Amino acid sequence: MDFEIPQDLKMIQSLVRDFVDDQLKPLERDILGRAADLSDARISLPAETEEKLIKMANEIGLWGINIPEEVGGVGLGCLCSSLVEEELAQTVVPFNFGDVAPVLFECRAEQKEGYFQPVLDRQKKAYLALMEPGREASAASWEMRAEKEDGHYLLNGQKLSLSRAGEDYFAVVFAGTSHEEGQKGMTCFLVDRDTPGFSVSGTEGKTGWRAQLREPLLLTFKDCPVPEANILGEEGRAFHLGRKWLPARRVVRSARCVGVSQRLLEESATQAQSFLSFGGYAAKRTSIEAALADIAVSVHAGRLMVYEAATKADAGELIRNEAAMVKLFATDMVHRVADRVAHIFGGPSYIAGLPMERLCRSALADSATELALELQRSIIARDILKGLKV
Numbered sequence: 038m039d040f041e042i043p044q045d046l047k048m049i050q051s052l053v054r055d056f057v058d059d060q061l062k063p064l065e066r067d068i069l070g071r072a073a074d075l076s077d078a079r080i081s082l083p084a085e086t087e088e089k090l091i092k093m094a095n096e097i098g099l100w101g102i103n104i105p106e107e108v109g110g111v112g113l114g115c116l117c118s119s120l121v122e123e124e125l126a127q128t129v130v131p132f133n134f135g136d137v138a139p140v141l142f143e144c145r146a147e148q149k150e151g152y153f154q155p156v157l158d159r160q161k162k163a164y165l166a167l168m169e170p171g172r173e174a175s176a177a178s179w180e181m182r183a184e185k186e187d188g189h190y191l192l193n194g195q196k197l198s199l200s201r202a203g204e205d206y207f208a209v210v211f212a213g214t215s216h217e218e219g220q221k222g223m224t225c226f227l228v229d230r231d232t233p234g235f236s237v238s239g240t241e242g243k244t245g246w247r248a249q250l251r252e253p254l255l256l257t258f259k260d261c262p263v264p265e266a267n268i269l270g271e272e273g274r275a276f277h278l279g280r281k282w283l284p285a286r287r288v289v290r291s292a293r294c295v296g297v298s299q300r301l302l303e304e305s306a307t308q309a310q311s312f313l314s315f316g317g318y319a320a321k322r323t324s325i326e327a328a329l330a331d332i333a334v335s336v337h338a339g340r341l342m343v344y345e346a347a348t349k350a351d352a353g354e355l356i357r358n359e360a361a362m363v364k365l366f367a368t369d370m371v372h373r374v375a376d377r378v379a380h381i382f383g384g385p386s387y388i389a390g391l392p393m394e395r396l397c398r399s400a401l402a403d404s405a406t407e408l409a410l411e412l413q414r415s416i417i418a419r420d421i422l423k424g425l426k427v
Contacts, residue, residue: 042344046117052097053124060090061130068129069395080201081131091159094134101135101157103289105282108142108153110135115285116347119292123340126296129395138165139282140209140225143270152207152227162203164237166196166210166256181258183212183224188265190214192226192234192258199253202239206230208256211275222273226263234261284360287413288346291367295339297396298374302332304396305381312383319381328377335370342366358420361413368410371397 042050064086070078082090094100103118104110125133135157144153155161169179181194192212200206207229214224228235239254270278279286306329312319319325346359375397 040344042116042120046113046120049099049102049113049117050120050124053099053121056094056097056099057124057128060093061125061128061132064130065128068131087132087159090132099134103133104135104137104157105142108144108149109157114347115288115350116344118285118289119343119347122289122292123296123299123343126293127300135159138163138209139279139286140165140269142282143278147266148227148269155205160205162200162206164198164200164206164208164254164256166198166208168197168253170195170197170255179211179213181210181212183214183226183263185214189262190224190226190265190268192228192261192263194258196256196258197253198256202237202254206237208235208237209269210256210258214273223275224272225269225275225278227267227269228258228261228263229267232261232263234259284356285347285350287360287364288343288350288356291339291363292343292347294367294371295336295343298332298336298339298371301374301378301396302329302336305329305332305378308382319383325381328380332374332377335374339363339367339370358417361416365410365413365417 064082068079068082070076081087091100098111099121101110102113102121104112106112121134137153137156141153141156141163152161152163156163169181179194181192181196183190183192190212192210194212196208196210198208207227210226210228211223212226213221215221230237236257237254238257239252269275309319309325309329342359342363346356346363349359350356378397
């Protein structure tokens with residue numbers, strides 16, 4: 038068993054680390070805000086700054102590094118993507134090298150120009166709409182319907198999206214449809230923002246640091262006409278979209294949890310070594326040492342799980358079980374680390390204006406919901422009951 042990262046990937050990891058240290062971390066104060074009431078805090082970079090960073094990332098060959106080669110990206114594999122995400126997660130500056138939801142990898146050639154490419158180029162936001170307000174995660178309880186009529190579909194219902202609001206966007210909507218044979222299934226539709234009958238609420242801007250306390254967007258469809266050409270994949274087979282990409286995606290998302298936890302460990306160590314308490318530095322207190330040790334162990338365990346699953350994925354092995362375990366562990370790990378950080382800092386980990394506050398909040402927001410974690414537990418349990426080795 039080889040625990041060494043290949044040399045070529047180490048070079049990419051080092052390149053990304055330098056990019057984060059030299060280009061992103063110096064922008065953290067602008068993101069966190071300088072005013073006493075944090076009214077100037079931001080949830081995104083100014084457009085001109087973001088364009089400059091994108092151009093720089095393109096020049097050094099990092100743009101599209103997480104995108105599979107078959108859909109036009111660099112496609113350097115799951116382990117490489119995990120190393121990149123781990124480094125990017127160690128700053129509060131919201132930037133990535135072209136992150137696209139795997140479902141859009143399934144765009145047909147004629148759909149890529151209008152949907153996939155604009156998302157990759159950050160010209161549009163894709164509002165992924167799965168959940169419905171007041172309903173369970175199970176598709177059996179969803180009421181969103183799409184009825185075929187004169188060469189197009191009429192969408193009716195409401196959806197929730199956890200995507201961050203943008204000025205230009207489209208929705209990726211899952212709705213129930215009926216086949217000509219009478220069989221029912223779920224179909225995925227690409228719905229443009231200016232489609233009649235489509236509206237979005239919940240985008241009202243909050244100012245300052247409160248802007249990061251975002252709630253789900255509410256997408257409403259009332260007799261909304263969508264052409265057949267805007268079906269993503271096949272009619273009635275929405276849940277097959279992106280299936281081959283999802284396990285690796287879960288591993289890469291888990292790497293973000295590892296990166297955030299690593300930065301929190303560094304912030305906590307600095308705090309412990311500089312904060313005087315009862316005539317001595319906090320680092321000398323047994324409870325602080327224990328908290329630091331717990332964080333370090335969690336980070337190490339999470340990193341090993343991510344790297345193992347990513348290596349298996351790159352070797353062509355099926356990692357459904359490993360990906361579910363990694364996602365479950367990494368999400369729980371972030372919550373544990375945030376608790377230890379709160380103890381080390383002597384107060385809640387959500388004190389506005391500190392890097393740890395934005396890191397904790399961002400990590401918890403990006404981590405899976407309890408309903409999504411139940412899905413991971415179900416995957417693991419089913420494999421155990423089938424007699425598969427864990």
